[in-house]
Amino acid sequence: MTSESKPAHFLQNIIREDLAEGRVSRLATRFPPEPNGYLHIGHAKSICLNFGLAEEFGGVCNLRFDDTNPAKEEEEYVDSIKRDVTWLGFRWAGDIKYTSDYFDQLHDWALHLIREGKAYVCDLSPEDARHYRGTLKEPGKNSPYRDRSVDENLELFEKMKNGEFEEGQCSLRAKIDMAAPNINLRDPVIYRIKKMAHHQTGGKWCIYPSYDFAHGQSDAIEGISHSICTLEFEDHRPLYDWFIENLPVPAQPRQYEFARLNLNYTVVSKRKLKQLVDEGLVDGWDDPRMPTLSGQRRRGVTPAAIRNFCEMIGVTRSDSVVDVGMLDYSIRDDLDKNAPRAMCVLEPLKVTLKNYPEGKREVLSAPGHPVRDDLPARELPFTGTVYIEKADFREEANKKYKRLVLGKKVRLRNAYVIQAEDVVKNDAGEIVEVICSVDLDTLGENPADGVKPKGVIHWVSADENLDCEVRLYDRLFDDPAPDAGGKNFLEHVNPDNLQVLSGCKAEIGLAKAEPEKGYQFERQGYFCRDSHYGSADKPVFNRTIGLRDSWAKEQNK
RNA sequence: UGGGGCGUAGCCAAGCGGUAAGGCAGCGGGUUUUGAUCCCGUCAUGCGUAGGUUCGAAUCCUACCGCCCCAGCCA
Numbered sequence: 001m002t003s004e005s006k007p008a009h010f011l012q013n014i015i016r017e018d019l020a021e022g023r024v025s026r027l028a029t030r031f032p033p034e035p036n037g038y039l040h041i042g043h044a045k046s047i048c049l050n051f052g053l054a055e056e057f058g059g060v061c062n063l064r065f066d067d068t069n070p071a072k073e074e075e076e077y078v079d080s081i082k083r084d085v086t087w088l089g090f091r092w093a094g095d096i097k098y099t100s101d102y103f104d105q106l107h108d109w110a111l112h113l114i115r116e117g118k119a120y121v122c123d124l125s126p127e128d129a130r131h132y133r134g135t136l137k138e139p140g141k142n143s144p145y146r147d148r149s150v151d152e153n154l155e156l157f158e159k160m161k162n163g164e165f166e167e168g169q170c171s172l173r174a175k176i177d178m179a180a181p182n183i184n185l186r187d188p189v190i191y192r193i194k195k196m197a198h199h200q201t202g203g204k205w206c207i208y209p210s211y212d213f214a215h216g217q218s219d220a221i222e223g224i225s226h227s228i229c230t231l232e233f234e235d236h237r238p239l240y241d242w243f244i245e246n247l248p249v250p251a252q253p254r255q256y257e258f259a260r261l262n263l264n265y266t267v268v269s270k271r272k273l274k275q276l277v278d279e280g281l282v283d284g285w286d287d288p289r290m291p292t293l294s295g296q297r298r299r300g301v302t303p304a305a306i307r308n309f310c311e312m313i314g315v316t317r318s319d320s321v322v323d324v325g326m327l328d329y330s331i332r333d334d335l336d337k338n339a340p341r342a343m344c345v346l347e348p349l350k351v352t353l354k355n356y357p358e359g360k361r362e363v364l365s366a367p368g369h370p371v372r373d374d375l376p377a378r379e380l381p382f383t384g385t386v387y388i389e390k391a392d393f394r395e396e397a398n399k400k401y402k403r404l405v406l407g408k409k410v411r412l413r414n415a416y417v418i419q420a421e422d423v424v425k426n427d428a429g430e431i432v433e434v435i436c437s438v439d440l441d442t443l444g445e446n447p448a449d450g451v452k453p454k455g456v457i458h459w460v461s462a463d464e465n466l467d468c469e470v471r472l473y474d475r476l477f478d479d480p481a482p483d484a485g486g487k488n489f490l491e492h493v494n495p496d497n498l499q500v501l502s503g504c505k506a507e508i509g510l511a512k513a514e515p516e517k518g519y520q521f522e523r524q525g526y527f528c529r530d531s532h533y534g535s536a537d538k539p540v541f542n543r544t545i546g547l548r549d550s551w552a553k554e555q556n557k
Numbered sequence: 558u559g560g561g562g563c564g565u566a567g568c569c570a571a572g573c574g575g576u577a578a579g580g581c582a583g584c585g586g587g588u589u590u591u592g593a594u595c596c597c598g599u600c601a602u603g604c605g606u607a608g609g610u611u612c613g614a615a616u617c618c619u620a621c622c623g624c625c626c627c628a629g630c631c632a
Binding site: 133193259326446 | 560567569571572590624627632
């Protein structure tokens, strides 16, 4: 099944048995977002689950926009959702579906319930309805309109449909049980008046079905066998089943619930994300720090990383908070295997190679990847002046420091071994240049004396390089649970979530880097060109994630 | 006793009566022209708590405890 012999989760077990025992002939699932916002990492779990199950069991998965509330939905969101699902690498079965495609059928079924004496038009205002509903511990009481005749209900519902009532003046309710311990069964509203245009049906309707009345029936219409949703809908299942049992639907879908994804150091609530955007704390919904799929994509996170992450966190019914470290691992894991290598000096320090022939220029070759020989080699111009990282030189240091030290040797990655001979400082006493000697016999060879330098540092020619800007992102929040309890998440925004570095020097090949395409800047991390900022000759690179850094860990001890 | 769920390591998660998988993180070591990757080792006498049944319990029973969800004409 899951080839790596990873144990099956409860939904896989249920489906396998349903298929084996013939209760279901073909698996059909659906991913049913309401087009009222952007998809985020939490949605990815549901997408991977629904589409993944369909792939695994040879079934199908529909993409259905659950668009029963025109007040909250917009076409813009359906477009971004389609883009994000596609980006993750999934294909929905047939055409895109909309719950609004079924408004006629749903309306017929509402009529059916009325004729059966199982639905009635209620004139209670929303506030009064709330009082009649009772509380968590006390039963509700029947609406005074509960016993209207079928004919009267038919007539009133027709008037609702024709726009003869104002919003909130009345609603259509299922007649179930006002004393039910499950509040969802206390005569739930199944149609309400909303005098507004719908992004799909335009001005055709002024009454719209509720989620509860639309969802299961839409599943039945589409032949969905397993309707998978999150835990908070658990209490709706009896209602879901009630409609399926009391309506002449063409299929008998079943609802199953799983625990939604929670990630520490992360906030995904639409309202909160919007606040970050509105208050200018981030650059927009696709800011690379956002947990939205569009933000993660712009940051350089790959679809495979997200899919593997969803695979590794599992699917259960227990609430949990996954450590973002797992997502980080998944991102590094995928990028390490697939990202071409490159060199980029973030904070340049000039190094002059005093014995490198005056005016000489050569082109060195470097592998595109340490083990992937299918990735093309790179050409690196080498000249007598190069830049290295400021942090890679010290006048003196203990033996733990494996970089360039005055009087000591280090290897320039993919090039020669050099030795620091002297430093040049400015009036402020800052090191502005290092004078080195270069051992011209060390290209691809160890030094003749047989002593291998312990350190290897990255570099770029000072004469031929790509000037660029680099944006180093860190986690958006510095608190593991920024919005837990009564906390104000805005007070836990990490002040160091972005560091912008300009004047960075990258190897020239990076000039043709494409947005979203990841590179490993060796010894630093994974980066991709930003899709919004930068120009052809001066690109902006986003750091997707840093390399694991045991040196930093060592220093913090 | 309002109803519905869930409790296995720092985190995620297998396990379904035969003596605690795996992954992430951590720790120790090896390889390495990336302080990366990779490789090896290590990490729960313990499964929310207390009783009980049993030759044997994370698994069964009882009682407690803790956490989550539900009172939109939102989804």
